[in-house]
């Protein structure tokens with residue numbers, strides 16, 4: 001009888017552990033990696049947009065535009081070993097065409113906290129790539145440097161357009177907001193006035209050029225676990241007469257959840273007070289940078 005009790009207890013412990021692991025895994029899956037883009041068409045006029053993500057991706061959510069200009073259809077599926085996302089049937093208040101100079105908006109979430117755009121382009125009325133169309137993109141990533149308690153943000157140039165060679169990309173006006181929880185994907189854009197107020201200039205993110213295959217990094221003090229980190233920045237071609245330009249100027253909004261390595265998250269010395277101190281320090285850093293920028297002519 002005693003042996004049975006012990007076995008039962010073990011069984012309950014195993015079940016509890018399994019449930020915890022399941023919940024941990026589920027939480028990991030549910031929290032997505034969100035990307036939203038405002039794309040201003042630099043011409044010629046276009047009908048629709050196609051984005052090719054590298055490898056197999058699970059798109060768990062998508063956002064199809066502002067009320068003033070919205071795509072009526074969205075489709076995703078494999079193209080060879082990659083994943084395509086297609087926004088079709090654009091409707092706006094005039095000609096249902098993405099005119100030169102017009103800004104449209106798309107967004108998506110993937111299940112695995114990361115996705116890399118391999119190619120992106122405007123399409124014509126038949127859904128085919130407009131000849132020569134390449135919308136520049138740079139992939140945002142992050143990692144933790146445990147020894148230095150730092151969060152390292154990165155911008156990696158991984159665009160391999162189906163037409164032409166990869167070109168250098170100019171990233172500018174990087175802003176960041178640290179929030180207690182994630183912003184819903186439909187509110188991760190310029191129409192969210194509160195988000196716009198929270199976004200502050202990120203020191204070192206004023207302007208940088210990233211060559212094909214290269215990486216640019218910025219370091220931050222580690223935010224508290226589960227902080228939602230929102231980045232906003234401008235992506236375009238280098239601004240000189242000779243540099244090839246993107247077919248759009250993109251303002252990207254990227255959101256991820258700051259989650260330190262498990263070993264650190266479980267460490268008893270990582271108290272709430274310590275993380276709060278780091279959070280306050282980080283906010284003060286960002287505020288200081290913003291105030292310095294405002295004072296400078």
Ligand SMILES: [Ca+2]
Pocket residue numbers: 092094095096097098099102
């Ligand atoms: Ca239009």
